[in-house]
Amino acid sequence: xxxxxxxxxxxxxxxxxxxxxxxxxxxxxxxxxxxxxxxxxxxxxxxxxxxxxxxxxxxxxxxxxxxxxxxxxxxxxxxxxxxxxxxxxxxxxxxxxxxxxxxxxxxxxxxxxxxxxxxxxxxxxxxxxxxxxxxxxxxxxxxxxxxxxxxxxxxxxxxxxxxxxxxxxxxxxxxxxxxxxxxxxxxxxxxxxxxxxxxxxxxxxxxxxxxxxxxxxxxxxxxxxxxxxxxxxxxxxxxxxxxxxxxxxxxxxxxxxxxxxxxxxxxxxxxxxxxxxxxxxxxxxxxxxxxxxxxxxxxxxxxxxxxxxxxxxxxxxxxxxxxxxxxxxxxxxxxxxxxxxxxxxxxxxxxxxxxxxxxxxxxxxxxxxxxxxxxxxxxxxxxxxxxxxxxxxxxxxxxxxxxxxxxxxxxxxxxxxxxxxxxxxxxxxxxxxxxxxxxxxxxxxxxxxxxxxxxxxxxxxxxx
Numbered sequence: 001x002x003x004x005x006x007x008x009x010x011x012x013x014x015x016x017x018x019x020x021x022x023x024x025x026x027x028x029x030x031x032x033x034x035x036x037x038x039x040x041x042x043x044x045x046x047x048x049x050x051x052x053x054x055x056x057x058x059x060x061x062x063x064x065x066x067x068x069x070x071x072x073x074x075x076x077x078x079x080x081x082x083x084x085x086x087x088x089x090x091x092x093x094x095x096x097x098x099x100x101x102x103x104x105x106x107x108x109x110x111x112x113x114x115x116x117x118x119x120x121x122x123x124x125x126x127x128x129x130x131x132x133x134x135x136x137x138x139x140x141x142x143x144x145x146x147x148x149x150x151x152x153x154x155x156x157x158x159x160x161x162x163x164x165x166x167x168x169x170x171x172x173x174x175x176x177x178x179x180x181x182x183x184x185x186x187x188x189x190x191x192x193x194x195x196x197x198x199x200x201x202x203x204x205x206x207x208x209x210x211x212x213x214x215x216x217x218x219x220x221x222x223x224x225x226x227x228x229x230x231x232x233x234x235x236x237x238x239x240x241x242x243x244x245x246x247x248x249x250x251x252x253x254x255x256x257x258x259x260x261x262x263x264x265x266x267x268x269x270x271x272x273x274x275x276x277x278x279x280x281x282x283x284x285x286x287x288x289x290x291x292x293x294x295x296x297x298x299x300x301x302x303x304x305x306x307x308x309x310x311x312x313x314x315x316x317x318x319x320x321x322x323x324x325x326x327x328x329x330x331x332x333x334x335x336x337x338x339x340x341x342x343x344x345x346x347x348x349x350x351x352x353x354x355x356x357x358x359x360x361x362x363x364x365x366x367x368x369x370x371x372x373x374x375x376x377x378x379x380x381x382x383x384x385x386x387x388x389x390x391x392x393x394x395x396x397x398x399x400x401x402x403x404x405x406x407x408x409x410x411x412x413x414x415x416x417x418x419x420x421x422x423x424x425x426x427x428x429x430x431x432x433x434x435x436x437x438x439x440x441x442x443x444x445x446x447x448x449x450x451x452x453x454x455x456x457x458x459x460x461x462x463x464x
Contacts, residue, residue, distance in 0.1 A: 004138075011105055011114035014058045022113055027065040031101075032144075033136040034117055035073035037129070039452065042120070050074040050095065050118075051205055052088040052159075053103035055192040055217035055250045058113045062103050066115070071151035079155045082217060084197050084254035085116070086348035090166065091159045092122035093344065104253035107226035110219060124317045125347055163350065164201050166343060171445040172283055173354045179206030181361040181392050184244040186211040186260070188235040190225045191218050192252035196351070201350050205357060211242050219252075227265040227336055229257035240264040246360065246367050250349045256336040257349035261354065261367035268297035269288060274374055276352050277330045279359035280340070281305035286329035289322045291315070292415050293424050293437045294334030300312045300375045313412035314426060320345045334379075339362065379439045380446040384457050386432045396434070398460050399453070423443065423453050 003012035003020055010030050012022030015320045019026065038047055049070055050266045053059035060081075067077045075098075080091055085102045092100040100118035108114075117125050117133070125133065136142075143150070167173055185207050189195035193213030202210050213235055224231040239247040239260050247260030259275065268274065274297045275289055281302060288302045291314045299309035305346045307329070312322035316333065323331040323341060332339045338345035340355065360367060386392060396414050407417040413426035424437040434457070438450040 007116045010112040013111045028069050031069035032142045037133050037134045047098040050078045050091045050097045050100040050316045052080045052083040052385050074145035074149045075151040077153045080159045082193050086346050087163045089122035089346040090163050109253045167354050174358045175205050177361040178357050182208040183425045184209040185243045186238045186247040188213045188249040189215045189220045194250040194254040225252050236264040254349045255347035257352045258336050267371050269336040272336040273332040276338050276355045280330045284329045287326045289328045289331035295377050297375045377439050378446045380442040382436045382450045383433050392427050396454040408427045
């Protein structure tokens with residue numbers, strides 16, 4: 001069993017012993033600490049927290065534990081039920097709530113679940129906030145409420161419609177243009193909450209024909225739920241069979257989006273943000289942000305449009321922080337995560353779909369034609385495992401020394417730039433691993449660059 005404790009919450013496999021798997025006792029401990037954290041930040045106020053979940057089989061069980069624990073700490077609950085991560089984020093701000101909890105393990109397999117924690121802005125906790133939460137978990141000094149001070153419980157399943165209404169209010173989203181295009185769209189929602197959310201969005205946008213694939217929210221994932229090209233054979237075949245214009249794939253909590261063109265070919269997760277940003281930048285010239293491990297294709301199209309591109313440390317909270325500081329008009333992550341700040345500061349597959357469909361409709365171009373207009377890059381992802389005795393920071397420092405004549409970024413690990421190529425090296429926070437991301441204009445060149453760095457690591461270790 002596995003339990004991973006991070007600054008923003010807790011993620012683990014269901015069952016096992018406490019502090020080993022994600023057990024009811026672990027949920028109780030973390031929710032008690034989260035309640036204390038909110039009370040310390042917002043004293044002398046009756047607090048409310050929004051709770052939502054994806055369709056995992058363990059979701060209802062964990063949701064009941066979450067709600068009961070928070071009520072026991074005197075916090076009112078607004079339970080919006082089976083929903084998406086971005087919908088919970090929006091519900092926090094729309095209701096003036098003091099926090100939010102999303103019960104989802106995102107792209108992890110069905111045996112996993114997690115507690116993702118939000119602040120009163122509907123955004124993930126910062127590193128500083130996360131450290132404070134962990135301190136409260138360790139101290140375990142909370143006092144539960146007496147009977148007259150218990151929190152209340154309210155349920156409301158209308159927030160998905162509110163989320164969609166807010167998307168329709170975005171000036172760059174044009175339902176009439178989408179309706180006139182008579183689109184045929186295939187949706188793969190891996191049998192989670194996207195099976196409800198995405199078809200509903202498409203119907204309201206006026207899509208002519210919606211073909212549902214794995215849209216029954218049972219939590220039984222029909223394939224690996226991470227929306228990578230190697231997992232998308234079903235929808236690629238279905239797009240061709242239905243002669244559809246485009247296919248959309250989301251992960252279980254609907255904050256990542258993959259796009260399939262009319263030929264049944266994945267655009268690649270890196271190009272979701274690129275395609276949406278291309279449309280936005282044609283109407284709002286400005287800055288963009290993605291993390292250091294994302295494709296430089298976003299940088300290329302941003303500068304071509306007259307804006308400036310900035311790279312943040314890996315992690316949604318870091319992307320959002322830089323988007324705010326640089327006043328970015330759009331940003332996100334190369335894993336298919338689109339953040340459109342005019343709606344909210346969170347990865348949101350629904351707004352990504354609405355903007356991309358509007359772009360297709362107004363441009364009159366096929367999806368494959370749009371993709372062909374963007375710079376082509378390929379990313380190679382590898383990792384190297386070390387024994388616990390190896391000092392990873394020392395190893396990374398020696399890699400830096402080998403490439404000191406190149407442009408090096410130290411914002412998050414080590415990123416080395418080689419003209420139109422780059423390699424990004426990051427330590428894992430939970431295991432003795434360094435992850436290697438390399439990008440070039442050909443897959444073979446990206447793979448070779450990643451292998452070269454792997455060999456550098458081996459040479460350094462052997463020389464110790």
